[in-house]
Amino acid sequence: MPSEIAARLIPWYAREQRDLPWRAPGFGAWGVLVSEFMLQQTPVNRVIPLLEAWLERWPTPTALAADAPAEAVRQWANLGYPRRALWLHRAAVEIRDRHDGVVPRDVDALLALTGIGDYTARAVATFAYGDRHPVVDTNTRRVIARAVHGRAQPGPPHRRDLDDMEALLPEGDDAAAIVNAAAMELGAVVCVARTPRCDVCPLLDICAWVSEGRPETPDLRRRQAKYEGSDRQARGAVLRALRESGSLPQQAVIGDWPDRLQRDRAILSLLDDGLIEAEDGALHLPR
């Protein structure tokens, strides 16, 4: 018995879905996988141009695995969270070595790849291969928090989020994939975080939050740390310098950074992550 929510989402999605590259028929599991890496905590509009350049350069996992990690980190450009570039390269090597160069379909096999967690594994299995799994991202969690639980905002991510989504899925694989995508889409364009567009929401008259008068609920989400002046900002500056220069003497890397200790901390943590390497007193991207 399909949920009422699914029954509303399916026709709405057929009508309103955005035309995004990874939704094109035949986009392929590798394309979907790369898109999901890039979309982790990064807005759609910033991903699209970089995704297309990436897939043009590396049309298969094996092609990426044949290049040095440095190339992946450089191609990642300013997408942010550059560890994702390194992890995507590692995943490509793992796919080549453990799966004959074919992106796995099995959720547990996907979860075993570097940089892939609960969301990305199920997104690939569902959207690239059409299998039936609950796919839960931040948009879906917000839609469920409001429409099902009557809360203004979701709590911190939890494993029971998967059960909440499972309860909304129709039986058939294809319909289940559509409902997963539709819940994400609704959260992305209608049931947005700050000012939800309830006037155009297909769930308006069955939404628990709306029916309870849109109560304010305690916001249990953790606040994001300030970026200005942070170690992350220093790491970003170091990496940008090395992306642009290839290799630099260690003292020359952001040599004018105001906080000397912070600069050294950034370099050490980047070395520790494998995002940079040291050789003969110079730093460079990982070969």
Add this chain to the structure above:
DNA sequence: AAACCGTGGCC
């Protein structure tokens, strides 16, 4: 399991 990890746009 709480903290950490980039970057840019928006109001």
Add this chain to the structure above:
DNA sequence: TGGCCAAGGTT
């Protein structure tokens, strides 16, 4: 202006 937010994952 500055805090919020963005298709998360790892340790």
